[in-house]
Every structure is written in structure tokens, then in C-alpha cells.
Amino acid sequence: GAVVSQHPSRVICKSGTSVKIECRSLDFQATTMFWYRQFPKQSLMLMATSNEGSKATYEQGVEKDKFLINHASLTLSTLTVTSAHPEDSSFYICSATSGTGFNEQFFGPGTRLTVL
Amino acid sequence: TQLLEQSPQFLSIQEGENLTVYCNSSSVFSSLQWYRQEPGEGPVLLVTVVTGGEVKKLKRLTFQFGDARKDSSLHITAAQPGDTGLYLCAGSDNYGQNFVFGPGTRLSVLP
Numbered sequence: 001g002a003v004v005s006q007h008p009s010r011v012i013c014k015s016g017t018s019v020k021i022e023c024r025s026l027d028f029q030a031t032t033m034f035w036y037r038q039f040p041k042q043s044l045m046l047m048a049t050s051n052e053g054s055k056a057t058y059e060q061g062v063e064k065d066k067f068l069i070n071h072a073s074l075t076l077s078t079l080t081v082t083s084a085h086p087e088d089s090s091f092y093i094c095s096a097t098s099g100t101g102f103n104e105q106f107f108g109p110g111t112r113l114t115v116l
Numbered sequence: 117t118q119l120l121e122q123s124p125q126f127l128s129i130q131e132g133e134n135l136t137v138y139c140n141s142s143s144v145f146s147s148l149q150w151y152r153q154e155p156g157e158g159p160v161l162l163v164t165v166v167t168g169g170e171v172k173k174l175k176r177l178t179f180q181f182g183d184a185r186k187d188s189s190l191h192i193t194a195a196q197p198g199d200t201g202l203y204l205c206a207g208s209d210n211y212g213q214n215f216v217f218g219p220g221t222r223l224s225v226l227p
Binding site: 044095105108 | 164
């Protein structure tokens with residue numbers, strides 16, 4: 001149980017284009033989903049927290065117009081990197097909590113974004 | 117603001133050795149999780165501890181939650197190359213509110 005998927009796993013795009021990353025909870029309903037960014041050899045950096053049906057809460061320093069988050073259902077959240085630039089290249093990871101038990105976060109496998 | 121510190125940051129050991137990784141905070145957490153992340157993958161949940169003084173074992177891994185629920189340790193016995201990865205601790209208050217991640221301990225087990 002508690003499986004989270006991400007799609008795509010890897011994406012390469014040209015500078016100026018937008019990229020959408022999907023995060024799905026496959027066997028549970030996710031009350032809250034989180035989006036993280038991770039640079040090489042570093043820990044996770046929380047970008048935003050989203051609850052189904054409401055606007056995402058962004059961490060300080062994260063541009064909400066740059067990183068659009070939509071949590072349209074209890075099993076799906078999307079992160080759109082708009083007008084991507086090379087500095088947006090990174091490993092993006094989502095996680096989800098079910099709101100039950102100890103409410104642990106279950107992570108997706110991550111998406112490697114490379115902006116040329 | 118709740119903060120979690122982890123030590124050591126980096127650890128390189130030979131196969132068969134034992135090691136302990138620490139996760140410390142000045143804040144009290146209602147629960148604390150340990151994750152392991154391998155390169156190019158998402159973190160995988162290893163264990164959740166919720167009771168002060170609690171000890172949980174997962175094969176060669178032993179997790180302990182401090183009595184005051186401010187710190188935790190992960191001990192690995194007879195480390196194997198497959199244990200290599202980034203070990204992250206994460207704490208939350210009120211069972212899922214305000215998650216905080218530590219900076220991680222990067223473990224390398226050499227054959």
C-alpha cells in the first residue's frame with residue numbers, strides 16, 4: 001500500500017517552454033501533497049504544500065507564478081514549471097499523506113528535469 | 117521554527133562495520149520518520165516512531181526515539197553495500213502537521 005507515482009520520470013525541454021509533472025497516489029486518497037526540489041548531493045527542499053481543492057501554500061522564496069500547483073482531486077496533483085530556464089533543472093519529488101495513522105509522507109520516484 | 121539536525125553529514129565505512137546516525141532537535145515531535153533515498157529515486161519510508169523511548173528493529177537496522185521525543189538514532193549492524201544511500205529523518209507535530217526534514221546523512225558502504 002501507499003504507492004505514489006510520478007510522470008514523467010525524466011524530461012528534457014528547451015528554455016522557455018512549460019513542463020507539467022503529475023503526482024498520483026495509487027492506492028489511497030491523499031489529503032495533502034507536497035512538492036520538493038532536490039539538488040545533487042543535497043537534501044530535500046520543500047517547495048509547496050497542497051490540499052485537494054484549495055490553493056497551494058508556497059515556501060518562502062518559491063515563485064508561485066513560476067511553479068504552478070494544482071491539486072484537483074484526492075489522488076492527483078500537478079506541478080507545472082512555466083517558462084523553464086536552465087536554472088530550473090533539478091530533481092523534483094512529490095509526496096502524499098493520507099491523513100490517517102501516523103500521517104507519514106509517501107514519496108514518488110521523482111522527475112529529473114533538464115532544461116537546455 | 118522547528119529544525120532537525122543530522123550527524124554525521126557523510127559517512128564512508130567498510131562492509132561489515134557498525135554505524136550510528138543521529139537526528140537531533142530542540143523541539144518535541146509527535147512522530148518521527150526515517151527514510152532512505154538512493155540516487156535518482158524518491159525517499160522510501162523505513163520506520164515511524166511515536167513513543168518516547170521507543171525502539172524499533174528492521175532486520176539489521178535499529179531505530180530509537182529519545183525519551184523526550186526530540187531526537188532519534190539509527191543504528192546499522194554489519195553494514196552492507198546495499199545500505200548505501202541518503203538517510204533522512206523527518207519530524208512532525210500534531211501527527212502530520214508541519215513536517216520538518218533533516219539535511220540527511222550520506223552513507224557509503226564499501227565492499
